Amino acid sequence: xxxxxxxxxxxxxxxxxxxxxxxxxxxxxxxxxxxxxxxxxxxxxxxxxxxxxxxxxxxxxxxxxxxxxxxxxxxxxxxxxxxxxxxxxxxxxxxxxxxxxxxxxxxxxxxxxxxxxxxxxxxxxxxxxxxxxxxxxxxxxxxxxxxxxxxxxxxxxxxxxxxxxxxxxxxxxxxxxxxxxxxxxxxxxxxxxxxxxxxxxxxxxxxxxxxxxxxxxxxxxxxxxxxxxxxxxxxxxxxxxxxxxxxxxxxxxxxxxxxxxxxxxxxxxxxxxxxxxxxxxxxxxxxxxxxxxxxxxxxxxxxxxxxxxxxxxxxxxxxxxxxxxxxxxxxxxxxxxxxxxxxxxxxxxxxxxxxxxxxxxxxxxxxxxxxxxxxxxxxxxxxxxxxxxxxxxxxxxxxxxxxxxxx
Amino acid sequence: xxxxxxxxxxxxxxxxxxxxxxxxxxxxxxxxxxxxxxxxxxxxxxxxxxxxxxxxxxxxxxxxxxxxxxxxxxxxxxxxxxxxxxxxxxxxxxxxxxxxxxxxxxxxxxxxxxxxxxxxxxxxxxxxxxxxxxxxxxxxxxxxxxxxxxxxxxxxxxxxxxxxxxxxxxxxxxxxxxxxxxxxxxxxxxxxxxxxxxxxxxxxxxxxxxxxxxxxxxxxxxxxxxxxxxxxxxxxxxxxxxxxxxxxxxxxxxxxxxxxxxxxxxxxxxxxxxxxxxxxxxxxxxxxxxxxxxxxxxxxxxxxxxxxxxxxxxxxxxxxxxxxxxxxxxxxxxxxxxxxxxxxxxxxxxxxxxxxxxxxxxxxxxxxxxxxxxxxxxxxxxxxxxxxxxxxxxxxxxxxxxxxxxxxxxxxxxxxxxxxxxxxxxxxxxxxxxxxxxxxxxxxxxxxxxxxxxxxxxxxxxxxxxxxxxxxxxxxxxxxxxxxxxxxxxxxxxxxxxxxxxxxxxxxxxxxxxxxxxxxxxxxxxxxxxxxxxxxxxxxxxxxxxxxxxxx
Numbered sequence: 001x002x003x004x005x006x007x008x009x010x011x012x013x014x015x016x017x018x019x020x021x022x023x024x025x026x027x028x029x030x031x032x033x034x035x036x037x038x039x040x041x042x043x044x045x046x047x048x049x050x051x052x053x054x055x056x057x058x059x060x061x062x063x064x065x066x067x068x069x070x071x072x073x074x075x076x077x078x079x080x081x082x083x084x085x086x087x088x089x090x091x092x093x094x095x096x097x098x099x100x101x102x103x104x105x106x107x108x109x110x111x112x113x114x115x116x117x118x119x120x121x122x123x124x125x126x127x128x129x130x131x132x133x134x135x136x137x138x139x140x141x142x143x144x145x146x147x148x149x150x151x152x153x154x155x156x157x158x159x160x161x162x163x164x165x166x167x168x169x170x171x172x173x174x175x176x177x178x179x180x181x182x183x184x185x186x187x188x189x190x191x192x193x194x195x196x197x198x199x200x201x202x203x204x205x206x207x208x209x210x211x212x213x214x215x216x217x218x219x220x221x222x223x224x225x226x227x228x229x230x231x232x233x234x235x236x237x238x239x240x241x242x243x244x245x246x247x248x249x250x251x252x253x254x255x256x257x258x259x260x261x262x263x264x265x266x267x268x269x270x271x272x273x274x275x276x277x278x279x280x281x282x283x284x285x286x287x288x289x290x291x292x293x294x295x296x297x298x299x300x301x302x303x304x305x306x307x308x309x310x311x312x313x314x315x316x317x318x319x320x321x322x323x324x325x326x327x328x329x330x331x332x333x334x335x336x337x338x339x340x341x342x343x344x345x346x347x348x349x350x351x352x353x354x355x356x357x358x359x360x361x362x363x364x365x366x367x368x369x370x371x372x373x374x375x376x377x378x379x380x381x382x383x384x385x386x387x388x389x390x391x392x393x394x395x396x397x398x399x400x401x402x403x404x405x406x407x
Numbered sequence: 408x409x410x411x412x413x414x415x416x417x418x419x420x421x422x423x424x425x426x427x428x429x430x431x432x433x434x435x436x437x438x439x440x441x442x443x444x445x446x447x448x449x450x451x452x453x454x455x456x457x458x459x460x461x462x463x464x465x466x467x468x469x470x471x472x473x474x475x476x477x478x479x480x481x482x483x484x485x486x487x488x489x490x491x492x493x494x495x496x497x498x499x500x501x502x503x504x505x506x507x508x509x510x511x512x513x514x515x516x517x518x519x520x521x522x523x524x525x526x527x528x529x530x531x532x533x534x535x536x537x538x539x540x541x542x543x544x545x546x547x548x549x550x551x552x553x554x555x556x557x558x559x560x561x562x563x564x565x566x567x568x569x570x571x572x573x574x575x576x577x578x579x580x581x582x583x584x585x586x587x588x589x590x591x592x593x594x595x596x597x598x599x600x601x602x603x604x605x606x607x608x609x610x611x612x613x614x615x616x617x618x619x620x621x622x623x624x625x626x627x628x629x630x631x632x633x634x635x636x637x638x639x640x641x642x643x644x645x646x647x648x649x650x651x652x653x654x655x656x657x658x659x660x661x662x663x664x665x666x667x668x669x670x671x672x673x674x675x676x677x678x679x680x681x682x683x684x685x686x687x688x689x690x691x692x693x694x695x696x697x698x699x700x701x702x703x704x705x706x707x708x709x710x711x712x713x714x715x716x717x718x719x720x721x722x723x724x725x726x727x728x729x730x731x732x733x734x735x736x737x738x739x740x741x742x743x744x745x746x747x748x749x750x751x752x753x754x755x756x757x758x759x760x761x762x763x764x765x766x767x768x769x770x771x772x773x774x775x776x777x778x779x780x781x782x783x784x785x786x787x788x789x790x791x792x793x794x795x796x797x798x799x800x801x802x803x804x805x806x807x808x809x810x811x812x813x814x815x816x817x818x819x820x821x822x823x824x825x826x827x828x829x830x831x832x833x834x835x836x837x838x839x840x841x842x843x844x845x846x847x848x849x850x851x852x853x854x855x856x857x858x859x860x861x862x863x864x865x866x867x868x869x870x871x872x873x874x875x876x877x878x879x880x881x882x883x884x885x886x887x888x889x890x891x892x893x894x895x896x897x898x899x900x901x902x903x904x905x906x907x908x909x910x911x912x913x914x915x916x917x918x919x920x921x922x923x924x925x926x927x928x929x930x931x932x933x934x935x936x937x938x939x940x941x942x943x944x945x946x947x948x949x950x951x952x953x954x955x956x957x958x959x
Contacts, residue, residue: 023440025559034539045464045515046432048440060439065458071434 014111017103018059026092027051027085027105030329037329038085039336039354040078048075051085051105058108061115068112068119076112077124078350080343081217082300082336113219126345127218135223138209139176140345149179149208152188158196161203163238168203170195170274171240171266173254175247176210177375183382184375190402191246191271197407198283202244205234211245213253213301218342225261228253232262246271246398248302248374249340255306270302272311272373275401279318288404289321295367296324296397297358297381298334299374312373312397319404325365327358335361337372339380348383355384359392369393371400414460414508418481422461425473430464437462441488441510459486459510466515468585468593468629474511475591475627483508487627511627513561519543520630528582528632533563549635552580563631585630593629636722643721643728646747647739648713655715658742667731667738668719676708679716679759711755713745 028050030037041050048057054076060066086104099105116122117131130140137144152174153160161168172195178188195202212227231254235243243266245251254268278284296316302308309331316324329335338344338354359381362370370392372378381394414433422431432438438458460483465471478485486507513534521530524547531540536559537551544550551562566580586594645668649655659671708714717739721731736746753760 029538029559032538033542034536045429046437046440046462047512047514048434048437050440053437053440056440056442057436060436060442065442066435066439069436071436074434075436 014058014103014108015062018055018062018108021052021055021059023052023056025050025052027088029088029092030333030335031088032092035329037088037333037335039080039082039338039350039357042357043350043353044078049078051089054079054105054109054112058112061112068115068121070121070123072112073116073121073123076109076116077122077127077342077346079109079341080300080336080338080354081106081109081341083304084300084333084336087304087332110216110219110221113217114221115219117219122219124342124346127342130214130342130345131218131220131223134210134212134215134220134227138207138227139180140210140214141176141180143180146207149174149176150204150206152179152185153192153204156189156192156196158192160192161201162206163203163240164234165206166203167239169201169241170203171235171238171243172202172204173211173243173245173247173250174204174208175245175250175375176208176214177247177249177379179208181375181379184378184396187246187375187378187396187398190396190399193407194275194278194284194398194402194405197405198278200278200283203240205238209234211247211250211253213249213257214342216253216257217340224257228258228261232258232264236263236265240266242267242269242274244269244271244274246373246375248299248306248308249376251308252301252305270306270308270311270373271398272302272315273308275398276311276314279315279401284401285406286319286401286404287406290319290400290404291321291323292369293323293325293365293367294369294371295327295362295365296330297327297337297362297370297372297377298331299372299377300334300336300340302373303334304332312371315397315401316371319400325367327361327365329361337374337377337380339376344376344380351380352384352387355380356388359384359388359390363390363392367392369395371395371397373397414481414483418477418483419461421481422463422474422477425477426463426465426470430466430470432462433460438510441486441507441512457507459507461508462510462512464512464515468587471511471513471516471587471627471629472591472593474509475587478509479590485509485511485627487511487513513627513629516629522547522549522635524549524635524637527635527637529635530630530632531562532630533561533628535562536560537562544635548638550638551633551635562633563628566631566633580634582632582634584628584632587627587629639724640722641725641728643732643735645719645732645735645739646752647717647719647744648747649715649717649742649744651714654742654744655717658738658744659717659719661742662719662735662738667735668721671717671719674716674718676712676714676716679756680708680712713747716747717744 025047028036028038028041036042038050047053057072057075061068083106086099086106090099122128129142133142134140163171174188178184209227209230211231212224215227216224248270251270254264258264279286296312298309316322335358336354337358338351343351370381373396378394378396385392385394419431419433435458441459441462463474465474475485484507488510516532516534517539518532519529519535519540522544529544538559540562541550662668719735721728739746
């Protein structure tokens with residue numbers, strides 16, 4: 001039934017499953033309403049730019065109807081990989097169980113992207129540069145000097161352990177975005193101060209390697225595997241009890257993708273989970289009040305992908321004075337910030353358009369501050385606020401914790 | 408297979424100039440999602456059609472008009488699709504173009520133009536979906552019927568194909584419609600009737616059934632006025648038993664023609680009484696084809712059961728429902744039937760009572776799907792024709808499924824339609840809660856292959872519903888004689904495709920009405936759809952324009 005080409009690719013094994021898709025387009029919706037919750041479908045409007053579209057494209061390739069062409073790449077690289085379609089398909093399609101633990105829209109999307117790379121159909125310059133940079137420098141931002149990653153610790157006022165030369169209980173895995181993007185770098189300084197104040201024995205890696213999720217999101221599976229293998233080896237060698245990361249993308253990579261490559265011995269935690277525990281254990285005391293109306297944006301990689309919804313909300317509820325209001329689309333139904341899946345680099349206009357919608361939602365909730373826990377979301381929102389000339393403030397949850405904690 | 412027109416980059420550019428480049432795509436990877444009319448349902452499309460060459464996203468009637476004008480200029484075929492386009496059980500199975508040039512995706516013509524709670528209608532654009540309309544209606548204390556449709560289904564498309572109410576079938580959920588004809592002209596037309604195999608479909612009617620996905624694509628519905636219901640409406644159901652099919656049929660037709668009921672069905676006692684047979688039909692435990700042949704379909708039931716059971720439904724304000732119930736119960740007796748009370752039904756047919764109360768309880772949710780379904784698919788191979796031909800079809804399909812693939816296909820029913828015609832449904836359930844993955848995969852593969860086999864073998868004899876009577880009247884009045892296919896598209900059909908079956912009159916129906924007041928979508932003359940004499944009169948008086956150019 002399917003083409004010879006796909007007999008030897010991973011798409012072939014999914015062929016029967018691809019036929020399960022009803023094409024009902026529920027994947028584009030917010031719960032059982034007519035509100036569209038798929039950014040690329042809302043933006044581009046053709047059915048192909050949706051969860052259904054991705055599966056139909058894969059099916060057509062498997063049947064030999066179309067080839068893995070530039071036209072395919074033009075569509076699939078619009079996907080922010082927010083996985084809202086997966087939740088919708090799982091929870092709101094009554095007739096068919098399409099999604100299971102081995103198969104969902106993202107699995108297919110990543111396979112399609114891998115095919116695009118393999119076939120030379122990925123011609124987006126920004127993505128090619130990112131992949132090249134990942135391969136050469138271990139980060140997607142083209143930063144050649146490894147010292148750049150450690151620059152942020154210079155003005156902390158206390159010493160941070162550098163692993164593996166020094167030993168520590170907790171490995172603080174910073175992530176490329178936090179380490180190299182100036183717009184969000186303050187957050188990692190806040191984290192270091194919080195950990196220091198809570199007397200956590202932590203350290204950072206001297207030569208941190210990118211988590212590799214970006215590689216897989218752009219379709220370079222082999223590069224991802226290479227980076228993952230390096231990281232797994234390092235993580236198991238540094239002999240720590242836990243790995244804490246503030247970047248949901250890294251967290252998603254370690255929790256959901258690395259197990260395919262190898263086992264990570266230490267426990268992996270997102271910073272919100274770790275800080276929430278520190279608060280609950282009384283190691284951090286949140287003394288000062290902040291009288292603000294705030295709302296929280298669930299990062300896709302932390303929420304939908306890894307199921308972390310409670311820890312950030314628990315932290316927010318522990319901060320005195322905050323009037324917390326949920327947006328209509330929240331938790332697993334949150335509207336995406338627009339920065340994921342390589343969109344930030346390839347389609348910045350689309351990213352800002354997507355983020356503007358979230359900004360508006362936050363404003364409609366009556367909030368003056370939009371809290372999030374992801375550098376990509378933060379970056380996207382800050383750009384959108386500037387473009388929309390909104391008065392909304394975007395804050396990383398960790399920065400607020402640092403402001404109000406007893407030092 | 409040569410195309411009538413050919414899409415060139417210059418033509419694509421023309422579309423982009425007229426509609427805007429963001430509304431036009433010639434990317435084949437975009438086109439795959441619209442292949443086969445963008446149908447919904449993995450197992451329900453028999454055609455492996457060509458990819459459309461251009462996909463357009465109109466946002467206004469003007470856009471649709473422009474698309475048709477360009478299509479005419481370059482002699483390209485047009486297939487309209489909507490948000491979902493689920494065509495299971497619908498004539499669209501026969502109607503999807505195999506060689507589409509342009510697909511018009513109306514998803515974003517999705518405005519609610521009017522909600523009139525006084526007169527009980529809403530005017531909506533063609534791309535409006537249930538999940539968008541229902542919450543808006545709810546704000547006014549109203550709802551529209553949604554049956555078992557997915558929430559993203561286009562209201563207009565689904566009403567055209569499969570009008571449903573309270574889980575059953577409703578007369579005329581579309582009051583009137585605005586249509587852009589293939590010539591790019593905007594007309595307004597009357598209501599669509601019950602689908603033809605239901606009792607009251609015997610009423611002569613002009614309908615818009617085929618406006619959507621006819622092989623010749625005679626137009627695109629851009630707006631429609633639909634019936635909406637207040638939340639406090641009630642539903643009445645009358646169950647009755649009859650000693651013969653003929654009496655049951657006459658009873659339902661009698662009631663339907665007097666607008667006493669909105670839907671009705673006839674069930675053979677075997678289906679109602681025999682819980683084993685019912686369970687077999689509804690679950691994985693299929694009988695083998697040769698076992699099925701041994702079921703004596705026409706044997707008399709043991710007492711106290713009836714030979715056939717009828718089910719009739721009506722709705723409205725409580726006083727109307729009460730009055731209709733009283734009238735319908737009297738008519739049951741007049742036709743020699745017995746009214747079955749709720750208690751009696753529950754006592755004598757407990758398994759059916761449970762099924763029906765669950766399956767046909769009022770569905771007012773946004774979602775048509777009221778529960779997780781255990782069945783992945785059920786297929787209806789609908790064949791209509793003389794009894795012998797249909798029985799042969801059934802046997803061949805069942806035998807092939809069993810002998811070639813070892814699959815037992817659940818047999819459902821052959822339903823007499825009057826005039827010696829029988830419609831056959833064959834149901835094949837793939838039970839997702841009972842089959843393991845490998846078994847499901849196998850079933851799906853076989854399903855595809857069997858579908859193809861059936862289509863190749865039987866396609867020309869598959870019968871779409873039709874209403875030739877009124878068509879002939881109007882054609883005579885308009886002095887149109889045996890026209891060929893309406894639109895250029897028809898010439899693209901290959902042999903074995905609908906051309907061999909579809910008669911001109913069936914296609915001609917679409918363009919014939921230009922209702923009296925074209926500026927009022929919700930027109931009071933929807934009644935014309937049910938009255939050929941009135942239609943004739945209006946044509947003579949020039950109050951209805953038959954668009955001859957469409958037929959020439």
